[in-house]
Every structure is written in C-alpha cells, then in structure tokens.
Amino acid sequence: MKARRAEARAKQESAIAQAVSDFLQNDLLAQASANNQSGPTTKPDPDLKVRTALDRAAERIEGKFANQPEVESAIRDTIGQTYNSLGVFTEARKQLELALALRRKALGPNNPETLRTQVDLGSVALGEASFRRRKIFSAKRSMPPAGRRDR
Numbered sequence: 001m002k003a004r005r006a007e008a009r010a011k012q013e014s015a016i017a018q019a020v021s022d023f024l025q026n027d028l029l030a031q032a033s034a035n036n037q038s039g040p041t042t043k044p045d046p047d048l049k050v051r052t053a054l055d056r057a058a059e060r061i062e063g064k065f066a067n068q069p070e071v072e073s074a075i076r077d078t079i080g081q082t083y084n085s086l087g088v089f090t091e092a093r094k095q096l097e098l099a100l101a102l103r104r105k106a107l108g109p110n111n112p113e114t115l116r117t118q119v120d121l122g123s124v125a126l127g128e129a130s131f132r133r134r135k136i137f138s139a140k141r142s143m144p145p146a147g148r149r150d151r
Contacts, residue, residue: 012070019071020078023064028057054082058095070113073102077117084120089128096121 058079065072080095096117103114 016068016070016074019065019068020074023057023061023071023075024078028053050082051086051088054079054086054088054091058091069102069106073099073106073113073117076102077120080124081120084124084127087127087131089124089131092124092127093121096124 058076061072061075061079065075076095076099080092080099083089083092083095100114100117100121103111103117107114
C-alpha cells in the first residue's frame, strides 16, 4: 500500500516537473526567438530583456493551469524567485503570494513546498529591506555634513 502511494506521488511529481519545464521552455525561453515573440500585441525584439520575458510569461499563467494547482504554484514560485533575483520585489511578492495560496489549499500549510514558498517570501522581504537601507545610505552619503553650508 505504501509503495503504491509512493509510486503515485512520484508520477504526480514527475508530471508537475514536466509541466513546469514545458511552460518555461514554451512560454518563457521560447520568447528568445523572434518568431515566437511576435503576436497581435507584440513585435519581435532582438534585445528582449529577461524582465520583459518574465512579465509576458506571468501574464500567460492565469487560467492555463486551472485544474493543476501544484503546477501553477510551482511555476509562480519559480517566476517569483526570478523576479526576486532581479530585484523586482513587487512582482516577486505577487507571484509568491499566489503560489503560497495555491500550495496552502492544495498541499496544506505544513507541506514542505508550502513552507519553502513562505521562506521565499521572507527572502523578498529581506531583499526589499536591504534595498531600502542601501538607498537611505546612498542618500546620506550624498548630503553635505551637518552644520556645513556650501557657499
């Protein structure tokens, strides 16, 4: 009985991994091709930026995996982590919060994947705080010393 459950879970995880891989290849990385970029609302960009490709891929998720919450959450988690790596914290938070909600509902609040997404959200918060500190420090360095006036 345990062996069958383990086998079923392994097949499910394999199917999720394949769906994620397909999405990343076909909806994200395939945008590097000018033929795949063009559409009714987009024109080919030979200098396509990662951020632009991510934005387009994120737009394509909605409704595509309606009956596959584990697939959608894995994709959103991956995109969220990538946005975080780029320092695009608002989009990272959005994708990771959606992934977390899906994982809580599909897997439960204590599932390792759910918990990992919570850690990813914490990483976004740390990145945002670090960015704000650097910004404040940079602004302070560019100010003249207190009590000194430039003439």
